[in-house]
Amino acid sequence: MESLIYVGLVEDHLLFRKGMKSILSTWPEIEVIFESGEGYTVLEKLHTSDRLPHVMLVDLSLPPNGQQEFGGKEVTVALRKHFPDIRIIILSAHEDENFIAQLIEHGAHGYLVKDCNPGEVRDAISSVYNNGSYINIRTLKAIQNNIGRKTKVRSTTLAGETLTKREEEILQLVCQQLTTEQIAEQLFISPRTVNGHRNSLLEKTGSHNVAGLVIYAIKNNIVSI
Amino acid sequence: MESLIYVGLVEDHLLFRKGMKSILSTWPEIEVIFESGEGYTVLEKLHTSDRLPHVMLVDLSLPPNGQQEFGGKEVTVALRKHFPDIRIIILSAHEDENFIAQLIEHGAHGYLVKDCNPGEVRDAISSVYNNGSYINIRTLKAIQNNIGRKTKVRSTTLAGETLTKREEEILQLVCQQLTTEQIAEQLFISPRTVNGHRNSLLEKTGSHNVAGLVIYAIKNNIVSI
DNA sequence: TAAAAAACAGGTAGAAATACCTGTTTTTAT
DNA sequence: ATAAAAACAGGTATTTCTACCTGTTTTTTA
Numbered sequence: 172m173e174s175l176i177y178v179g180l181v182e183d184h185l186l187f188r189k190g191m192k193s194i195l196s197t198w199p200e201i202e203v204i205f206e207s208g209e210g211y212t213v214l215e216k217l218h219t220s221d222r223l224p225h226v227m228l229v230d231l232s233l234p235p236n237g238q239q240e241f242g243g244k245e246v247t248v249a250l251r252k253h254f255p256d257i258r259i260i261i262l263s264a265h266e267d268e269n270f271i272a273q274l275i276e277h278g279a280h281g282y283l284v285k286d287c288n289p290g291e292v293r294d295a296i297s298s299v300y301n302n303g304s305y306i307n308i309r310t311l312k313a314i315q316n317n318i319g320r321k322t323k324v325r326s327t328t329l330a331g332e333t334l335t336k337r338e339e340e341i342l343q344l345v346c347q348q349l350t351t352e353q354i355a356e357q358l359f360i361s362p363r364t365v366n367g368h369r370n371s372l373l374e375k376t377g378s379h380n381v382a383g384l385v386i387y388a389i390k391n392n393i394v395s396i
Numbered sequence: 397m398e399s400l401i402y403v404g405l406v407e408d409h410l411l412f413r414k415g416m417k418s419i420l421s422t423w424p425e426i427e428v429i430f431e432s433g434e435g436y437t438v439l440e441k442l443h444t445s446d447r448l449p450h451v452m453l454v455d456l457s458l459p460p461n462g463q464q465e466f467g468g469k470e471v472t473v474a475l476r477k478h479f480p481d482i483r484i485i486i487l488s489a490h491e492d493e494n495f496i497a498q499l500i501e502h503g504a505h506g507y508l509v510k511d512c513n514p515g516e517v518r519d520a521i522s523s524v525y526n527n528g529s530y531i532n533i534r535t536l537k538a539i540q541n542n543i544g545r546k547t548k549v550r551s552t553t554l555a556g557e558t559l560t561k562r563e564e565e566i567l568q569l570v571c572q573q574l575t576t577e578q579i580a581e582q583l584f585i586s587p588r589t590v591n592g593h594r595n596s597l598l599e600k601t602g603s604h605n606v607a608g609l610v611i612y613a614i615k616n617n618i619v620s621i
Numbered sequence: 622t623a624a625a626a627a628a629c630a631g632g633t634a635g636a637a638a639t640a641c642c643t644g645t646t647t648t649t650a651t
Numbered sequence: 652a653t654a655a656a657a658a659c660a661g662g663t664a665t666t667t668c669t670a671c672c673t674g675t676t677t678t679t680t681a
Binding site: 575576577591594595598604605606 | 636637638639640641
């Protein structure tokens with residue numbers, strides 16, 4: 172608990188980065204051992220580093236690497252893949268509700284808005300280091316309102332089967348209250364074909380009627396409501 | 397940040413409560429100033445208390461008051477109403493996914509499983525006291541999977557109309573994939589009547605079929621998925 | 622390049638839902 | 652106490668869906 176926590180900072184604005192480092196240095200249990208001004212060099216820097224940070228504070232909006240976007244999200248994904256032990260706190264200027272959800276799902280362990288007070292940062296680092304995650308209450312509300320069915324996960328059925336592209340397509344149209352005939356028109360196929368797909372959908376999802384299909388579609392992020 | 401945090405404990409198992417108090421006493425910034433072994437006496441105890449806790453650790457499963465259930469959920473609701481400044485951390489033996497979502501929406505600020513390590517408790521108290529919330533990563537996952545459309549908002553229709561109780565009831569059953577006949581059986585009414593309600597539902601919600609009804613029901617929290 | 626999966630399309634039945642109509646009884650609110 | 656709303660129940664007709672069956676062609680994967 173009271174052991175030294177190694178912290179890394181990935182933040183393109185120097186002043187902010189140094190300011191953060193200064194703040195963090197006031198806490199004896201925290202030591203900043205890594206800094207980077209851009210996301211795309213983080214991995215190689217870590218590879219040549221003798222000490223790895225326990226917790227990495229990563230700015231959400233980092234400069235791209237040429238054409239390639241490389242912000243907090245990309246850093247998160249890369250870190251999770253190559254340095255799964257490093258815990259990640261995203262720093263953002265504001266709460267982008269949709270994004271937070273994605274970040275958490277990509278493996279970020281915490282999320283801080285930049286106007287939080289220093290105590291929060293300490294709490295966040297400590298929490299993330301010791302246990303798992305840190306989310307402030309407003310952010311949590313944002314997640315409550317927005318998460319759940321944003322990131323498209325492959326939809327698996329009861330039997331572990333997977334819906335085909337066409338089946339998902341038709342399921343989406345079913346959810347839009349279209350009839351078999353309307354779906355057929357829209358997809359330029361025979362109503363019989365649509366019918367076949369509908370039956371497969373009922374079978375695969377274990378549903379008895381459209382109510383079941385719609386709920387399945389929502390639960391499995393095939394449609395967003 | 398370093399000011400003394402007054403903590404209250406609501407936990408029916410004495411040993412666990414005292415153990416927790418002992419652990420908390422090792423942190424100089426935390427002082428336990430309130431204890432209760434049951435939920436239903438918390439309010440009056442607080443009213444006669446000279447100092448109010450900043451953070452209350454509340455066990456999820458507390459003994460009922462006679463017939464009346466009075467667990468962590470009820471305590472949370474009561475505290476939020478009468479002592480809105482007190483921040484609440486729920487302690488639970490395990491992660492009941494559905495319940496966590498409800499608790500957070502009822503106003504709890506944090507959630508701890510009882511097998512967490514002491515450092516987590518300190519972090520949780522500090523976080524909750526200083527900022528807002530504390531949720532561990534597993535719990536967060538649970539929330540991601542279960543929250544979203546739990547809080548029941550009065551369902552308003554396109555025309556601003558309101559669904560009647562019976563209509564909502566039938567809508568819920570429709571969402572459970574029951575047929576008109578099955579719904580009639582379940583409610584001990586004629587299929588004709590169910591039919592009438594279904595038609596009203598379609599009319600009021602501006603839907604063409606069950607797909608529309610289900611989506612309406614989910615959007616308006618008439619059913620939870 | 623075979624084999625498997627997906628997409629396609631047709632037939633037939635029956636079940637269920639939708640879209641209208643009518644009316645009575647019960648509950649709620651003014 | 653009266654009016655309005657809700658819940659109840661029936662008729663009729665049509666549309667749509669569900670549940671089976673069959674098969675071919677195209678695409679994907681091993």
